[in-house]
Amino acid sequence: MSKNIPEKITNRLTLYHSIMVEYLEAGIETISSPQIAQRLGIDDSQVRKDFKLLNNAGKCRVGYMVRDLKDSIEKTLGFAHAKDAFIVGAGHLGLALAKYDSFNSYGLNILALFDNDPQKVDMQVNNKQIFHISKLPNLAERLGVDIAILTVPRQNAQQVADFLIDSNIKYIWNFTPAVLKVPPTVKVWNENLMGSFLQFACKDII
Protein backbone atom coordinates (compact mmCIF):
# COMPACT_ATOMS: atom_id res chain seq x y z
CA MET A 1 0.00 0.00 0.00
CA SER A 2 2.20 2.82 1.25
CA LYS A 3 5.42 2.91 -0.75
CA ASN A 4 7.83 2.40 2.12
CA ILE A 5 8.31 5.93 3.34
CA PRO A 6 11.69 6.57 5.01
CA GLU A 7 11.66 6.46 8.79
CA LYS A 8 12.60 10.08 9.15
CA ILE A 9 9.72 11.24 7.03
CA THR A 10 7.28 8.98 8.85
CA ASN A 11 8.45 10.54 12.05
CA ARG A 12 7.77 14.01 10.74
CA LEU A 13 4.37 12.91 9.49
CA THR A 14 3.38 11.93 13.02
CA LEU A 15 4.44 15.37 14.23
CA TYR A 16 2.51 17.07 11.45
CA HIS A 17 -0.48 14.98 12.43
CA SER A 18 -0.40 16.23 16.00
CA ILE A 19 -0.35 19.79 14.76
CA MET A 20 -3.30 19.10 12.44
CA VAL A 21 -5.29 17.72 15.36
CA GLU A 22 -4.51 20.86 17.31
CA TYR A 23 -5.49 23.17 14.44
CA LEU A 24 -8.73 21.30 13.83
CA GLU A 25 -9.66 21.59 17.49
CA ALA A 26 -8.93 25.30 17.29
CA GLY A 27 -11.18 25.54 14.24
CA ILE A 28 -8.39 26.65 11.89
CA GLU A 29 -8.93 25.29 8.40
CA THR A 30 -5.69 26.05 6.59
CA ILE A 31 -2.04 25.85 7.51
CA SER A 32 1.10 26.98 5.70
CA SER A 33 4.46 25.28 5.43
CA PRO A 34 6.33 28.13 7.16
CA GLN A 35 3.97 27.90 10.13
CA ILE A 36 4.63 24.19 10.52
CA ALA A 37 8.34 24.58 9.86
CA GLN A 38 8.77 27.21 12.50
CA ARG A 39 6.90 25.10 15.01
CA LEU A 40 9.18 22.13 14.43
CA GLY A 41 12.37 24.06 13.84
CA ILE A 42 12.87 22.71 10.34
CA ASP A 43 13.00 24.20 6.86
CA ASP A 44 9.71 25.04 5.18
CA SER A 45 10.70 23.49 1.88
CA GLN A 46 11.17 20.26 3.79
CA VAL A 47 7.57 20.41 4.88
CA ARG A 48 6.39 21.03 1.35
CA LYS A 49 8.45 18.14 0.03
CA ASP A 50 6.92 15.84 2.63
CA PHE A 51 3.44 16.94 1.67
CA LYS A 52 4.25 16.41 -1.97
CA LEU A 53 4.87 12.80 -1.06
CA LEU A 54 1.32 12.60 0.24
CA ASN A 55 0.05 13.98 -3.08
CA ASN A 56 -1.36 16.86 -1.17
CA ALA A 57 -1.32 20.07 -3.15
CA GLY A 58 -1.29 23.41 -1.41
CA LYS A 59 -2.49 26.76 -2.61
CA CYS A 60 -0.13 29.68 -2.95
CA ARG A 61 -0.54 32.45 -0.42
CA VAL A 62 -3.03 30.27 1.51
CA GLY A 63 -1.42 27.01 2.45
CA TYR A 64 -2.85 23.52 2.85
CA MET A 65 -6.25 22.31 4.01
CA VAL A 66 -5.80 21.02 7.56
CA ARG A 67 -8.51 18.39 7.22
CA ASP A 68 -7.08 17.03 3.95
CA LEU A 69 -3.59 16.84 5.37
CA LYS A 70 -4.80 15.05 8.48
CA ASP A 71 -6.74 12.57 6.40
CA SER A 72 -3.91 11.79 4.04
CA ILE A 73 -1.42 11.44 6.87
CA GLU A 74 -3.78 9.00 8.56
CA LYS A 75 -4.23 7.13 5.33
CA THR A 76 -0.49 6.94 4.76
CA LEU A 77 0.23 5.85 8.30
CA GLY A 78 -2.60 3.33 8.30
CA PHE A 79 -4.76 4.57 11.16
CA ALA A 80 -7.85 2.94 9.74
CA HIS A 81 -6.08 -0.33 9.20
CA ALA A 82 -6.68 -1.74 12.70
CA LYS A 83 -3.93 -3.96 13.99
CA ASP A 84 -4.41 -6.41 16.86
CA ALA A 85 -1.65 -6.88 19.41
CA PHE A 86 -0.77 -8.55 22.70
CA ILE A 87 1.10 -6.99 25.58
CA VAL A 88 3.66 -9.41 26.96
CA GLY A 89 4.67 -8.56 30.51
CA ALA A 90 2.06 -7.17 32.87
CA GLY A 91 4.39 -5.02 34.96
CA HIS A 92 3.96 -1.30 35.49
CA LEU A 93 4.75 -0.39 31.95
CA GLY A 94 2.64 -3.15 30.44
CA LEU A 95 -0.32 -2.13 32.56
CA ALA A 96 0.16 1.54 31.72
CA LEU A 97 0.17 0.72 28.03
CA ALA A 98 -2.92 -1.47 28.45
CA LYS A 99 -4.71 1.49 29.97
CA TYR A 100 -3.54 3.88 27.28
CA ASP A 101 -6.75 4.28 25.32
CA SER A 102 -5.33 6.46 22.57
CA PHE A 103 -3.82 3.37 20.98
CA ASN A 104 -7.22 2.56 19.58
CA SER A 105 -7.72 5.73 17.63
CA TYR A 106 -4.33 5.24 16.03
CA GLY A 107 -5.26 1.78 14.79
CA LEU A 108 -3.70 -0.34 17.49
CA ASN A 109 -5.97 -2.74 19.28
CA ILE A 110 -4.69 -4.42 22.44
CA LEU A 111 -6.52 -7.73 22.81
CA ALA A 112 -4.91 -9.19 25.93
CA LEU A 113 -1.92 -9.23 28.27
CA PHE A 114 0.36 -12.09 29.22
CA ASP A 115 2.54 -12.72 32.25
CA ASN A 116 4.09 -15.63 34.07
CA ASP A 117 3.09 -14.43 37.54
CA PRO A 118 0.15 -16.60 38.76
CA GLN A 119 -1.02 -13.70 40.93
CA LYS A 120 -1.63 -11.52 37.91
CA VAL A 121 -3.24 -14.17 35.74
CA ASP A 122 -6.99 -13.75 35.24
CA MET A 123 -6.97 -10.15 36.38
CA GLN A 124 -8.63 -7.62 34.12
CA VAL A 125 -7.00 -4.37 33.01
CA ASN A 126 -9.10 -1.89 31.11
CA ASN A 127 -11.34 -4.74 29.96
CA LYS A 128 -8.40 -6.77 28.78
CA GLN A 129 -7.62 -10.05 30.46
CA ILE A 130 -4.19 -11.11 31.69
CA PHE A 131 -3.42 -14.67 30.63
CA HIS A 132 -0.61 -16.96 31.64
CA ILE A 133 2.14 -16.71 29.07
CA SER A 134 1.68 -20.39 28.21
CA LYS A 135 -1.67 -19.54 26.67
CA LEU A 136 -0.10 -17.19 24.14
CA PRO A 137 0.70 -19.54 21.25
CA ASN A 138 -2.82 -20.89 21.13
CA LEU A 139 -4.49 -17.48 21.40
CA ALA A 140 -2.14 -15.90 18.88
CA GLU A 141 -3.06 -18.53 16.35
CA ARG A 142 -6.81 -18.47 17.04
CA LEU A 143 -6.99 -14.68 16.94
CA GLY A 144 -4.46 -14.25 14.16
CA VAL A 145 -2.31 -11.91 16.23
CA ASP A 146 1.26 -11.38 15.05
CA ILE A 147 2.20 -8.21 16.95
CA ALA A 148 3.57 -8.27 20.50
CA ILE A 149 4.45 -5.39 22.78
CA LEU A 150 7.30 -6.60 24.94
CA THR A 151 7.44 -5.13 28.44
CA VAL A 152 9.18 -7.83 30.47
CA PRO A 153 12.36 -7.22 32.49
CA ARG A 154 15.53 -6.98 30.43
CA GLN A 155 16.90 -10.21 31.83
CA ASN A 156 14.01 -12.21 30.38
CA ALA A 157 13.65 -10.29 27.17
CA GLN A 158 15.54 -12.58 24.82
CA GLN A 159 14.03 -15.74 26.25
CA VAL A 160 10.51 -14.38 25.96
CA ALA A 161 11.24 -13.07 22.48
CA ASP A 162 12.34 -16.55 21.43
CA PHE A 163 9.07 -17.90 22.75
CA LEU A 164 7.13 -15.25 20.84
CA ILE A 165 8.96 -16.11 17.65
CA ASP A 166 8.11 -19.76 18.15
CA SER A 167 4.50 -18.65 18.52
CA ASN A 168 4.63 -17.03 15.09
CA ILE A 169 4.76 -13.47 16.32
CA LYS A 170 6.21 -11.42 13.47
CA TYR A 171 6.43 -7.91 14.94
CA ILE A 172 7.87 -7.05 18.33
CA TRP A 173 7.58 -3.58 19.77
CA ASN A 174 10.42 -3.86 22.23
CA PHE A 175 10.19 -1.70 25.37
CA THR A 176 13.08 -3.49 27.06
CA PRO A 177 16.62 -2.18 26.74
CA ALA A 178 17.76 -5.54 25.38
CA VAL A 179 18.87 -5.71 21.74
CA LEU A 180 16.93 -8.77 20.65
CA LYS A 181 18.32 -11.48 18.42
CA VAL A 182 15.65 -12.42 15.90
CA PRO A 183 15.52 -14.14 12.52
CA PRO A 184 15.11 -11.95 9.43
CA THR A 185 11.43 -12.83 9.22
CA VAL A 186 10.73 -11.04 12.48
CA LYS A 187 10.75 -7.25 12.77
CA VAL A 188 11.72 -5.50 15.99
CA TRP A 189 11.04 -1.91 16.86
CA ASN A 190 13.08 -0.71 19.81
CA GLU A 191 11.50 1.82 22.07
CA ASN A 192 14.28 1.95 24.64
CA LEU A 193 13.03 4.73 26.92
CA MET A 194 16.34 5.25 28.64
CA GLY A 195 18.19 5.48 25.37
CA SER A 196 15.72 8.06 24.30
CA PHE A 197 16.26 10.08 27.42
CA LEU A 198 20.00 9.88 27.10
CA GLN A 199 19.78 11.34 23.62
CA PHE A 200 17.82 14.19 25.08
CA ALA A 201 20.04 14.65 28.10
CA CYS A 202 23.16 14.60 25.97
CA LYS A 203 22.01 17.51 23.92
CA ASP A 204 23.35 20.01 26.38
CA ILE A 205 22.58 19.23 29.98
CA ILE A 206 25.99 17.72 30.48
Add this chain to the structure above:
Amino acid sequence: MSKNIPEKITNRLTLYHSIMVEYLEAGIETISSPQIAQRLGIDDSQVRKDFKLLNNAGKCRVGYMVRDLKDSIEKTLGFAHAKDAFIVGAGHLGLALAKYDSFNSYGLNILALFDNDPQKVDMQVNNKQIFHISKLPNLAERLGVDIAILTVPRQNAQQVADFLIDSNIKYIWNFTPAVLKVPPTVKVWNENLMGSFLQFACKDII
Protein backbone atom coordinates in the same frame (compact mmCIF):
# COMPACT_ATOMS: atom_id res chain seq x y z
CA MET B 1 31.80 18.21 27.97
CA SER B 2 30.61 15.96 25.17
CA LYS B 3 31.04 17.70 21.84
CA ASN B 4 27.42 17.60 20.71
CA ILE B 5 27.23 14.16 19.16
CA PRO B 6 24.60 13.87 16.41
CA GLU B 7 21.32 12.33 17.48
CA LYS B 8 21.70 9.34 15.22
CA ILE B 9 25.03 8.42 16.67
CA THR B 10 23.79 8.89 20.22
CA ASN B 11 21.00 6.50 19.38
CA ARG B 12 23.44 3.90 18.16
CA LEU B 13 25.58 4.41 21.25
CA THR B 14 22.63 3.44 23.44
CA LEU B 15 22.17 0.27 21.41
CA TYR B 16 25.87 -0.54 21.63
CA HIS B 17 25.60 -0.01 25.36
CA SER B 18 22.86 -2.60 25.69
CA ILE B 19 24.97 -5.10 23.83
CA MET B 20 27.97 -4.36 26.09
CA VAL B 21 25.83 -4.99 29.16
CA GLU B 22 24.76 -8.29 27.68
CA TYR B 23 28.32 -9.33 26.81
CA LEU B 24 29.61 -8.38 30.26
CA GLU B 25 26.90 -10.46 31.89
CA ALA B 26 27.90 -13.34 29.66
CA GLY B 27 31.51 -12.87 30.72
CA ILE B 28 32.73 -12.04 27.22
CA GLU B 29 35.58 -9.53 27.34
CA THR B 30 36.05 -8.47 23.74
CA ILE B 31 33.71 -7.68 20.89
CA SER B 32 34.35 -6.96 17.21
CA SER B 33 32.71 -4.44 14.94
CA PRO B 34 31.34 -7.09 12.56
CA GLN B 35 29.63 -8.83 15.48
CA ILE B 36 27.91 -5.65 16.55
CA ALA B 37 27.11 -4.62 13.01
CA GLN B 38 25.44 -7.90 12.21
CA ARG B 39 23.39 -7.69 15.37
CA LEU B 40 22.09 -4.24 14.50
CA GLY B 41 21.86 -4.74 10.77
CA ILE B 42 24.30 -1.95 9.97
CA ASP B 43 27.71 -1.69 8.32
CA ASP B 44 30.74 -2.62 10.41
CA SER B 45 32.72 0.42 9.33
CA GLN B 46 29.91 2.49 10.76
CA VAL B 47 30.46 0.87 14.12
CA ARG B 48 34.18 1.53 13.98
CA LYS B 49 33.63 5.16 13.05
CA ASP B 50 31.31 5.58 16.02
CA PHE B 51 33.88 4.05 18.35
CA LYS B 52 36.55 6.29 16.90
CA LEU B 53 34.43 9.18 18.09
CA LEU B 54 34.71 7.79 21.60
CA ASN B 55 38.50 7.67 21.22
CA ASN B 56 38.27 3.99 21.73
CA ALA B 57 40.90 2.10 19.81
CA GLY B 58 40.39 -1.50 18.87
CA LYS B 59 42.92 -4.19 18.26
CA CYS B 60 43.16 -5.88 14.90
CA ARG B 61 41.99 -9.47 14.78
CA VAL B 62 40.64 -9.13 18.34
CA GLY B 63 38.19 -6.26 18.54
CA TYR B 64 37.39 -3.87 21.34
CA MET B 65 37.39 -4.33 25.11
CA VAL B 66 33.76 -4.62 26.19
CA ARG B 67 34.38 -2.98 29.54
CA ASP B 68 36.22 -0.02 28.01
CA LEU B 69 33.53 0.53 25.44
CA LYS B 70 30.79 0.39 28.05
CA ASP B 71 32.65 2.86 30.24
CA SER B 72 33.31 5.33 27.49
CA ILE B 73 29.75 5.15 26.22
CA GLU B 74 28.53 5.83 29.73
CA LYS B 75 30.95 8.68 30.05
CA THR B 76 29.87 10.17 26.76
CA LEU B 77 26.19 9.79 27.54
CA GLY B 78 26.63 11.13 31.05
CA PHE B 79 25.39 8.22 33.15
CA ALA B 80 27.39 9.28 36.14
CA HIS B 81 26.21 12.84 35.88
CA ALA B 82 23.01 12.34 37.92
CA LYS B 83 20.13 14.52 36.81
CA ASP B 84 17.12 15.24 39.02
CA ALA B 85 13.66 15.37 37.48
CA PHE B 86 9.97 15.67 38.26
CA ILE B 87 7.17 13.64 36.72
CA VAL B 88 4.24 15.89 35.89
CA GLY B 89 1.00 13.96 35.56
CA ALA B 90 0.40 10.99 37.86
CA GLY B 91 -1.71 8.96 35.45
CA HIS B 92 -0.93 5.42 34.39
CA LEU B 93 2.10 6.38 32.40
CA GLY B 94 3.45 8.76 35.02
CA LEU B 95 3.11 6.11 37.70
CA ALA B 96 4.70 3.47 35.50
CA LEU B 97 7.67 5.74 34.89
CA ALA B 98 7.90 6.51 38.62
CA LYS B 99 8.16 2.80 39.30
CA TYR B 100 10.73 2.26 36.58
CA ASP B 101 13.83 1.80 38.68
CA SER B 102 16.28 1.52 35.80
CA PHE B 103 16.16 5.28 35.41
CA ASN B 104 18.49 5.58 38.34
CA SER B 105 21.30 3.54 36.93
CA TYR B 106 21.20 5.65 33.79
CA GLY B 107 21.63 8.85 35.73
CA LEU B 108 18.05 9.99 35.99
CA ASN B 109 16.72 10.60 39.43
CA ILE B 110 12.96 11.09 39.86
CA LEU B 111 12.42 13.23 42.95
CA ALA B 112 8.63 13.62 42.97
CA LEU B 113 5.41 13.54 41.00
CA PHE B 114 2.82 16.26 40.47
CA ASP B 115 -0.86 16.15 39.62
CA ASN B 116 -3.91 18.35 39.98
CA ASP B 117 -6.16 15.56 41.24
CA PRO B 118 -6.67 16.02 45.02
CA GLN B 119 -7.24 12.29 45.37
CA LYS B 120 -3.75 11.52 44.18
CA VAL B 121 -2.00 14.23 46.16
CA ASP B 122 0.07 12.97 49.11
CA MET B 123 0.11 9.42 47.85
CA GLN B 124 3.49 7.71 47.63
CA VAL B 125 4.74 5.87 44.56
CA ASN B 126 7.95 3.93 44.83
CA ASN B 127 9.00 6.21 47.71
CA LYS B 128 8.27 9.32 45.72
CA GLN B 129 5.55 11.64 46.85
CA ILE B 130 2.80 13.04 44.65
CA PHE B 131 2.37 16.78 45.20
CA HIS B 132 -0.29 19.13 43.99
CA ILE B 133 0.90 20.82 40.84
CA SER B 134 0.75 24.19 42.59
CA LYS B 135 3.69 23.13 44.72
CA LEU B 136 5.93 22.64 41.71
CA PRO B 137 7.44 26.13 41.26
CA ASN B 138 8.57 26.30 44.86
CA LEU B 139 9.99 22.77 44.93
CA ALA B 140 11.69 23.19 41.58
CA GLU B 141 13.48 26.24 42.85
CA ARG B 142 14.40 24.79 46.23
CA LEU B 143 15.68 21.54 44.77
CA GLY B 144 17.19 23.09 41.68
CA VAL B 145 15.22 20.82 39.36
CA ASP B 146 14.96 21.92 35.74
CA ILE B 147 13.86 18.69 34.06
CA ALA B 148 10.21 17.64 33.81
CA ILE B 149 8.73 14.46 32.42
CA LEU B 150 5.36 15.43 31.02
CA THR B 151 2.69 12.72 31.17
CA VAL B 152 -0.55 14.68 31.33
CA PRO B 153 -3.41 14.22 28.82
CA ARG B 154 -2.81 15.82 25.44
CA GLN B 155 -5.54 18.40 26.00
CA ASN B 156 -3.70 19.88 28.98
CA ALA B 157 -0.19 19.48 27.64
CA GLN B 158 0.42 23.00 26.36
CA GLN B 159 -1.14 24.66 29.38
CA VAL B 160 0.91 22.59 31.79
CA ALA B 161 4.02 23.15 29.68
CA ASP B 162 3.48 26.90 29.94
CA PHE B 163 3.25 26.53 33.69
CA LEU B 164 6.46 24.51 33.77
CA ILE B 165 8.24 27.13 31.72
CA ASP B 166 7.09 29.81 34.15
CA SER B 167 8.54 27.63 36.89
CA ASN B 168 11.93 27.74 35.22
CA ILE B 169 11.86 24.21 33.91
CA LYS B 170 14.35 24.07 31.04
CA TYR B 171 14.00 20.53 29.74
CA ILE B 172 10.73 18.78 28.99
CA TRP B 173 10.59 15.10 28.14
CA ASN B 174 7.24 15.12 26.43
CA PHE B 175 5.25 11.88 26.52
CA THR B 176 2.10 13.55 25.21
CA PRO B 177 1.33 13.60 21.51
CA ALA B 178 1.09 17.40 21.57
CA VAL B 179 3.76 19.40 19.74
CA LEU B 180 4.59 21.91 22.45
CA LYS B 181 5.18 25.58 21.82
CA VAL B 182 8.16 26.67 23.91
CA PRO B 183 10.65 29.55 23.89
CA PRO B 184 14.13 28.85 22.52
CA THR B 185 15.54 28.62 26.02
CA VAL B 186 13.51 25.48 26.71
CA LYS B 187 14.33 22.13 25.14
CA VAL B 188 11.67 19.56 24.40
CA TRP B 189 12.21 15.90 23.68
CA ASN B 190 9.18 14.24 22.16
CA GLU B 191 8.60 10.65 23.04
CA ASN B 192 5.30 10.25 21.23
CA LEU B 193 4.65 6.54 21.71
CA MET B 194 1.96 6.35 19.07
CA GLY B 195 4.11 8.08 16.52
CA SER B 196 6.80 5.59 17.28
CA PHE B 197 4.46 2.70 16.78
CA LEU B 198 3.16 4.12 13.53
CA GLN B 199 6.70 4.27 12.21
CA PHE B 200 7.05 0.63 13.08
CA ALA B 201 3.67 -0.39 11.73
CA CYS B 202 4.25 1.49 8.49
CA LYS B 203 7.34 -0.49 7.74
CA ASP B 204 5.40 -3.29 6.18
CA ILE B 205 2.36 -4.37 8.10
CA ILE B 206 0.09 -2.29 5.95
Add this chain to the structure above:
DNA sequence: TATAAATCGTGATTTTTTTCTTGATTTATT
Protein backbone atom coordinates in the same frame (compact mmCIF):
# COMPACT_ATOMS: atom_id res chain seq x y z
C1' DT C 1 -5.80 48.01 -11.59
C1' DA C 2 -1.08 47.91 -10.19
C1' DT C 3 1.92 46.63 -6.49
C1' DA C 4 3.39 44.13 -2.60
C1' DA C 5 3.57 40.20 0.29
C1' DA C 6 3.03 35.47 1.28
C1' DT C 7 3.30 31.02 -0.20
C1' DC C 8 3.76 27.05 -3.17
C1' DG C 9 6.56 23.96 -6.24
C1' DT C 10 10.78 22.33 -7.67
C1' DG C 11 15.44 22.04 -9.47
C1' DA C 12 20.17 22.92 -7.76
C1' DT C 13 23.31 22.87 -4.02
C1' DT C 14 25.13 21.64 0.23
C1' DT C 15 25.59 18.90 4.09
C1' DT C 16 25.34 14.73 6.49
C1' DT C 17 25.38 9.90 6.75
C1' DT C 18 26.43 5.51 5.09
C1' DT C 19 28.90 2.29 2.47
C1' DC C 20 32.88 0.79 -0.09
C1' DT C 21 37.76 -0.07 -0.61
C1' DT C 22 42.31 -0.82 0.44
C1' DG C 23 46.26 -1.32 3.29
C1' DA C 24 48.15 -2.43 7.85
C1' DT C 25 48.08 -5.28 11.95
C1' DT C 26 47.37 -9.03 14.81
C1' DT C 27 46.45 -13.80 15.90
C1' DA C 28 45.93 -18.56 14.66
C1' DT C 29 47.46 -22.39 11.85
C1' DT C 30 50.42 -25.17 9.06
Add this chain to the structure above:
DNA sequence: AATAAATCAAGAAAAAAATCACGATTTATA
Protein backbone atom coordinates in the same frame (compact mmCIF):
# COMPACT_ATOMS: atom_id res chain seq x y z
C1' DA D 1 58.79 -19.14 10.32
C1' DA D 2 55.47 -18.56 6.63
C1' DT D 3 50.70 -18.25 5.41
C1' DA D 4 45.97 -17.37 6.10
C1' DA D 5 42.13 -15.20 8.23
C1' DA D 6 40.01 -11.69 10.84
C1' DT D 7 39.91 -7.21 12.08
C1' DC D 8 40.95 -2.34 12.52
C1' DA D 9 41.78 2.31 10.38
C1' DA D 10 40.96 5.73 7.34
C1' DG D 11 40.29 7.88 2.97
C1' DA D 12 37.18 7.76 -1.16
C1' DA D 13 32.77 7.22 -3.04
C1' DA D 14 27.94 6.93 -2.90
C1' DA D 15 23.53 7.76 -1.07
C1' DA D 16 20.35 10.24 1.57
C1' DA D 17 18.68 14.29 3.70
C1' DA D 18 18.32 19.03 4.32
C1' DT D 19 18.68 23.60 2.70
C1' DC D 20 18.81 27.15 -0.68
C1' DA D 21 17.07 29.78 -4.38
C1' DC D 22 13.97 31.38 -7.52
C1' DG D 23 10.05 31.55 -10.64
C1' DA D 24 4.99 31.17 -10.49
C1' DT D 25 0.72 31.99 -8.22
C1' DT D 26 -2.54 33.85 -5.27
C1' DT D 27 -4.47 37.20 -2.15
C1' DA D 28 -4.50 41.62 0.06
C1' DT D 29 -3.79 46.48 -0.31
C1' DA D 30 -2.87 50.98 -2.12
